[in-house]
Amino acid sequence: MMMMMMRLLLVGLTALAVLVGDRVLANHVGTYRVVCYFTNWSQYRPSPATFQPENIDPSLCTHIVFAFAVLNKRLQLIPHEWNDPDLYKRTFHTLNRTMNRPKLLLAVGGYKHGPVLLSKMAGNVYKRSQFINQTVPYLRRYNFDGIELDWEFPGEINRGGRAVDKKNFPLMLEELRRAFDAESAVTKRPRLLLTAAVAASSDLIDGGYDVKAIGSIVDYVTLMSYDYFGAWNNVAGHNAPLYEGYNQTAKYNVKWSVRKWLHE
Numbered sequence: 324m325m326m327m328m329m330r331l332l333l334v335g336l337t338a339l340a341v342l343v344g345d346r347v348l349a350n351h352v353g354t355y356r357v358v359c360y361f362t363n364w365s366q367y368r369p370s371p372a373t374f375q376p377e378n379i380d381p382s383l384c385t386h387i388v389f390a391f392a393v394l395n396k397r398l399q400l401i402p403h404e405w406n407d408p409d410l411y412k413r414t415f416h417t418l419n420r421t422m423n424r425p426k427l428l429l430a431v432g433g434y435k436h437g438p439v440l441l442s443k444m445a446g447n448v449y450k451r452s453q454f455i456n457q458t459v460p461y462l463r464r465y466n467f468d469g470i471e472l473d474w475e476f477p478g479e480i481n482r483g484g485r486a487v488d489k490k491n492f493p494l495m496l497e498e499l500r501r502a503f504d505a506e507s508a509v510t511k512r513p514r515l516l517l518t519a520a521v522a523a524s525s526d527l528i529d530g531g532y533d534v535k536a537i538g539s540i541v542d543y544v545t546l547m548s549y550d551y552f553g554a555w556n557n558v559a560g561h562n563a564p565l566y567e568g569y570n571q572t573a574k575y576n577v578k579w580s581v582r583k584w585l586h587e
């Protein structure tokens with residue numbers, strides 16, 4: 324539906340609205356984040372539009388999210404493109420050239436990946452544990468500073484999501500967070516960051532996200548504040564309107580979504 328075309332519309336690096344989890348808010352009021360995305364398909368654009376890790380300007384962003392890794396049928400985290408591990412390394416090297424390098428996060432999921440496999444993983448205590456045990460060394464191996472859960476979307480029944488996702492998503496996040504805390508305590512390395520890219524539309528939020536619970540676990544969330552209107556509508560509208568437009572539903576704008584996530 325509304326989010327249909329979204330990932331395809333992203334350019335090589337795209338900033339999204341960033342909201343800070345309660346836990347972080349208490350300590351870091353005013354922390355400024357510019358979260359940028361490096362997409363696995365931008366390398367395939369014909370020249371001169373191709374976008375490679377070496378094209379990233381690290382001075383523009385505080386966080387770079389590598390999109391996307393996926394789950395395989397055994398619900399394990401795997402790279403998607405044949406050359407992702409090489410791209411991870413080249414991205415890290417590009418960032419590492421700067422003094423104050425941006426944090427590098429790996430995003431798992433994406434719109435095309437859909438909700439089914441993440442729903443299965445989050446819904447089974449053994450599979451969650453397996454995923455978590457595998458994810459920590461995977462992130463460390465490639466120098467990632469954290470992970471972004473890009474589950475599109477929990478509770479999205481018409482694409483294979485389930486109502487129980489709403490309960491299972493925070494459960495999985497909580498267990499991931501505990502594993503990150505434990506790893507950091509043992510290795511003395513800075514704790515891996517835990518974030519989520521979340522939906523902007525009221526139906527998806529109400530059906531799939533326990534906003535309070537998620538906010539108390541993650542470091543911040545990125546709000547997918549785009550695709551409010553697109554080719555799938557039979558009326559014209561801005562793709563990412565900040566405010567309510569003339570004769571348009573009050574819920575389809577960035578202001579509404581941000582309020583929903585901040586005040587739910």
Ligand SMILES: *[C@@H]1O[C@H](CO)[C@@H](O)[C@H](O)[C@H]1NC(C)=O
Binds near residue numbers: 364
């Ligand atoms: C990039 O990753 C997504 C996983 O969400 C995948 O569906 C897509 O096919 C990948 N590659 C390209 C070239 O789009």
Ligand SMILES: *[C@@H]1O[C@H](CO)[C@@H](O)[C@H](O)[C@H]1NC(C)=O
Binds near residue numbers: 416419
């Ligand atoms: C990244 O840079 C730091 C110094 O800023 C250096 O110690 C480290 O070895 C570098 N890592 C890689 C993989 O290049």
Ligand SMILES: *[C@@H]1O[C@H](CO)[C@@H](O)[C@H](O)[C@H]1NC(C)=O
Binds near residue numbers: 452453456
């Ligand atoms: C994951 O690791 C923990 C701690 O080492 C262990 O207790 C648990 O059994 C592991 N889970 C799986 C599914 O292997």
Ligand SMILES: *[C@@H]1O[C@H](CO)[C@@H](O)[C@H](O)[C@H]1NC(C)=O
Binds near residue numbers: 570
């Ligand atoms: C307002 O939108 C509805 C459809 O959502 C349409 O039927 C109606 O004509 C519109 N009104 C105006 C004044 O544009």
